[in-house]
Amino acid sequence: MFARVSLFISEVKGELQKANWPWDPKERGVKKYRELIDSTTIVLVAMVLLSGFVSLWDLVMINLVGAFTK
Helix, strand or coil, X not given: CHHHHHHHHHHHHHHHHHCXXXXXXXXXXXXXXXXXXXXXXXXXXXXXXXXXXXXXXXXXXXXXXXXXXX
């Protein structure tokens, strides 16, 4: 049991060393997380635009179906 856990942990460490992290470890402060902040902002803006688009079409469809069923 201990050997399997030890093997798993060593494999995880090996894979994490291969990973390409989105920041330079030498940078400090907010500059270190600039890519993360930019990506998060893009995702939030896209979600707001998509929810607005879906809400608009929902409103149009409600009014269209309401007009046909009256």
